[in-house]
Amino acid sequence: MANVDSIAVAPADSDPTPGAEQATRPADSRALASRVRALVADAPALLTDGAVMAFALFTVLYHAAFLGDLRPSVTFRIWLVACVLLAVVALVRRRRRSAAATAPATTAAGEPSEPAVERPAVDRRLLIGVLVAAAVAAVSAGVAGTGVSLTWWIPAVAGLLAAVGGILLLRRAWLDGPVPNPAAPAPTAAQSTYALVISVLVGISSFFMARNTPDDVYYVGKSVWIAERDLVPLNDFLFSENVLPAMGSQPPIPSIEVFDGAFANVVGIHASSALWYVLLPIMAVLAALALWRLTHRWAPRRPVLAFTVAIAYLYLVAGGDAALGTFHLPRLHEGKGMFVSAVIPLMWLYLTEWFDNRSRRSLVLIVALSITAIGLTNTAAIILPMLVGAAGFAMLLVGRWKAAIVAAVAALAYPIGSLVVSRLLLGGMAAEGADDAFYNAASTYRRTLLFGVVGVISGLALWCGPLLARRRTPALLIAGATLALSVMFVPGVLELISALSGISVVLWRVPWLLALPTLIGLLCTVRVPAPTPALRRAAAGGVAVLLVAAFALFATPMWSPKSWVEVHERPTWKLPQQRQKIAFWIKELDRPEGMLLAPKVIMRTTPIVTSEVRVVLPRDFYLVEYDLNSQFAKDRLLLAGFADGVSAPAPAELAPALDRLDVGTICVYKGNQYARDTAPQLGYQEFAARKAPGAMICFRRVA
Incomplete structure (x- = not known):
């Protein structure tokens, strides 16, 4: 009898019948579908909250890096490791909360119910x-x-x-x-x-x-500078090589440009x-x-x-x-x-x-x-x-x-x-x-x-x-x-x-x-x-x-x-394409040491392309930081007008300004005949030419 009893109760512990298995599978499918729907519903919050926490962490690490003089690439790698660890902790805590949470009361529409309340008189x-x-x-x-x-x-x-x-x-x-x-x-x-x-x-x-936003010469140019040098410029990086005082209106608190530059440096792509x-x-x-x-x-x-x-x-x-x-x-x-x-x-x-x-x-x-x-x-x-x-x-x-x-x-x-x-x-x-x-x-x-x-x-x-x-x-x-x-x-x-x-x-x-x-x-x-x-x-x-x-x-x-917006058929940099091509062309030239003098729009584009080519005037708007009445500002405005073809200063005015700013290369549009005629008189010789569109002539200083 004992054997019969044991056989009789065995199915209660494990029912191998096809009907029970088929009943379990729909339940599992419904549970999985429910979890997927919950994840999709929460996705906007998870993505935005996660991004806020991640960028806040990078900003704190960037500010703390000043104490240890860490390079941006090092800060970025530390941030990556910290993000992975925090993501694991957040995932574990989320699973524990999900397991412990009880389902809220819902209405027929599947939304949390709200108790009926009497509307106050208006x-x-x-x-x-x-x-x-x-x-x-x-x-x-x-x-x-x-x-x-x-x-x-x-x-x-x-x-x-x-x-x-x-x-x-x-x-x-x-x-x-x-x-x-x-x-x-x-x-x-x-x-x-x-x-x-x-x-x-x-x-x-x-x-x-x-x-094309003029401010990009600063914001994007700073990211390019950081990516190419793996260093945060605490001083001026547009008019000098991190030597002159930084612009007082731009303290180095924001971390977004550093993040972009460090990311580009670590990944190995242009900023x-x-x-x-x-x-x-x-x-x-x-x-x-x-x-x-x-x-x-x-x-x-x-x-x-x-x-x-x-x-x-x-x-x-x-x-x-x-x-x-x-x-x-x-x-x-x-x-x-x-x-x-x-x-x-x-x-x-x-x-x-x-x-x-x-x-x-x-x-x-x-x-x-x-x-x-x-x-x-x-x-x-x-x-x-x-x-x-x-x-x-x-x-x-x-x-x-x-x-x-x-x-x-x-x-x-x-x-x-x-x-x-x-x-x-x-x-x-x-x-x-x-x-x-x-x-x-x-x-x-x-x-x-x-x-x-x-x-x-x-x-x-x-x-x-x-x-x-x-x-x-x-x-x-x-x-x-x-x-x-x-x-x-x-x-x-x-x-x-x-x-x-x-x-x-x-x-x-x-x-x-x-x-x-x-x-x-x-x-x-x-x-x-x-x-x-x-x-x-x-x-x-x-x-x-x-x-x-x-x-x-x-x-x-x-x-x-x-709206000053160009719509392209393919992904592009946020620059006029011709100016971008000219800036890259100048970058690849066999230039002598010294600054580049070119039309203003090209000089404003160049720092976004590379920090290796220092320009005379990244943006004239920033000269107010250095006193518009100073020789520093007057020389740059004089030479920029000459390169743009909007003024024709005498060689006696141009030569001292070129020497003070150490201009090694002059590039002008072919239509600027005065600049083309005057450059040889100033000790520069033609060494490169670019065909239309955007036809240019470049001169380099004779040693």
Whole structure:
């Protein structure tokens, strides 16, 4: 009997029947599919948060490397090892959390459920007043730049009234209403897939659009210098060989150029190729994903539609030198472009998460992002305090003063501290060398928010944004940003800030604190009265179509020549191709020792090609750093005019300047007959010629 019993119970331990095996396989397949969907849904957050942590780590290592005098390539290798170790630790911790976590309650749609709450009563009179003031401000601000004689006081006062009324309305709703679950629904796999596809397409488009930016001679030229010499120049590298004092407006705090140069040095490719063929597409993907994450968090409904409109806005609204579209793909490789396109949306996202849940993870990400910001551009030390101050003020109004203080310290300690330390070690910061033209409130609005139809849309997004966003934290944070910018749009306020701080050179960038593309996208999420959900969705789609059509009809797209952008059929460097070829041609010549004198556009291109060819005038704009009345500046301007063919100085004027600057090679276009005739009289002989297009004659100094 014992044997019979043992046989009888055996199938209970292991059932080898085909039916049981077939039942197990679908369950395993469903579990695998569920994990894949969860990974896809989390992918935008994993990619952006991981990039923030990684670049913050490199920035800290770069700053610490000054203490040990480490070469950039060594710092980069240490960073790679540290990233691998941190990635392993993060993966292990993620798996442990996934194993320990319990599934949240979900609705039939698969999104975290939110308890039903009673909506607080709305002061309709105040709401109508805010909407009227917002409409007046938006229309008058947009019209003010179209030739209509209109005092700026009208949009300034109306905008201020709309901002004050909006933040008071939201404060009352916060304090009077029940507290709902602040967590926004997590993105679905389908939503994240759409965002990933759009972001990859944005990255691919970065290969083909090129904008020749004069600032590249510094930013890209520094990366080339670092890649070729494996050394960080603490002194001037454009006019001298790391000998003259560095530009006071460019302290060596940002790490982005060092990262690019070190990466190129370690991998063994040209720094410009590393930047434009490898790093720029990655930056473009990350910037688009950052925009998606903030839009999803702030949009009360239809986040995919809002994200689509925001992307369309960036592509279709460029042209102006300060429009946000010009700081996306055309300038994303410059640190300030990545700052406004990626850091600003992520900072608003992390602040929203912090004020919602006050988790340690959110605080760590705020700290890491602040380090990333100063690693991209010194502008972070100016814009971040405004952004964090606006958010903190909004939270103070509803009693979140502890959270506001903690967020301010987390977001500002490293950027401000690094700037103070660098100034103590390297001397006072000067304003020269930057765009020192001051723009008043009206001009500041028009430079970034533009004018005309697009200016009206931007104004509506600015002053109505708090009423369109998801309730509570997102709406209140937007209201704080709107109030801050509205105050600065009052005539005289920017002038006062300039006088007190001395930062007039970048005050035109104050609209950057807005995350404007997301606010533009929120316009299509307005709840349109309609009897059925299908009609409401159709109405929202109609609003989106109207917005995109307005951008297409009344703005200048990113790919237009009016945006100073060239569209190529293949991936290219972001330089005029003929100038690039000429610079490489000169580099390969058998030149004597000494500087190169060539037309200005060629001298501005050469440092992007190589640091081995030192030029007389990399960019005349930077001469203000060295006193325009000095012999140093006068010699360079004199010789540059001679090489350009715009002036004909006598040989008696040219010879001393050539000797003082140690010019070994002179290259001019064949059409510059005066230079061609004068060069032999100055002791130079012809030794190379280039055929058209871009025909040039080069002379070298006779020993």
